[in-house]
Amino acid sequence: MDVKDIIRKRRLELGLTYEELGNAIGVGKSTVRKWETGLIENMRRDNIVALAKALNISPALIMGWDIDISEDTQEDSLTNNDVKSFRTKKLKSIILSKFGSISEFAKIVDIPSTTLISALDKGIGGMAIDRIIKICDALNIDIKTFDPIIESTNNNLSDDETTLLKNYNKLNDTGKIEANKRVSELTEINKYTYVEQSIGRAAHNDFAYDEEQQKLMQEDLDEL
Structure with missing residues (x-):
């Protein structure tokens, strides 16, 4: 049985909804759904621990250690x-x-x-x-397969951009929504952007460039 099937089977046995299991772990229900459909295979290590606890099963099951690994060994009777x-x-x-x-x-x-x-x-x-x-x-290896975690060197991302993406991927669904909101607010503050905002654009969003509004947004960001 695949890991995704183990997660789904155990969740149903416990009578938990996507949302209930997600709340117990600290992730959104869409993340749980992606685990069960196989859309997310490389689960965060802290989530593995939390998921195992919530489902009352061994972390080894979620890490794939208690299921067949014939693709690694070319054997089918392990x-x-x-x-x-x-x-x-x-x-x-x-x-x-x-x-x-x-x-x-x-x-x-x-x-x-x-x-x-x-x-x-x-x-x-x-x-x-x-x-x-x-x-x-x-x-720097994957906890499920012990394969190396290969950092992409051909994605044209700078070190800062890579760090930003890594931190973003650590967030749950709610955190990602908040992060998107905060980054969007930063783009409305002139001193944080490369390109001067055009007068035409400002005319459609005057409040965003009002000094008082910028000050308020900056205070919100400073509180993070």
Whole structure:
């Protein structure tokens, strides 16, 4: 069963609407719907934890560790233990390739080396989710697949634009609406725009360029 199907099945078992589940997690109902239809595959790590708690299931299920991963191994008869073993070996290989030793990496993520070594020897399925998140953050890998998170270098975005987009994508639906509103307000303040507003445009929106209105908008922005 795919992750999206697991989410939908469990939500229906609990009798929750999109909105009710979204409220429990801190996201909009449209986000929950996108999870269930597969439109959003790379779920934020904090949302994985919150969703698992709201559905009362293991985060490993949402991260895809307890479902078949035949696309990764070219096998179609893997058990859950096979899946976890594969993930563990993959993670260990990534750590060793980047840092040379488990002990050295353990210092970086502030996890006792004996704990990390034991987990990688026995299987990471029993490791606390917050530690797995910390490990994936340090390695810049996807928490579900352990594949590298590739930063696009060909999207013509500047560093500032990339940062803005990353922060925007961290917001829930309500936050995005508010962010769009605030950015729109900034474009109405001359000192924050590159191009001087034309007289013709101003004539249709005089209030936006009135000094008092600009001052009020600036005060709103300063409160953020």
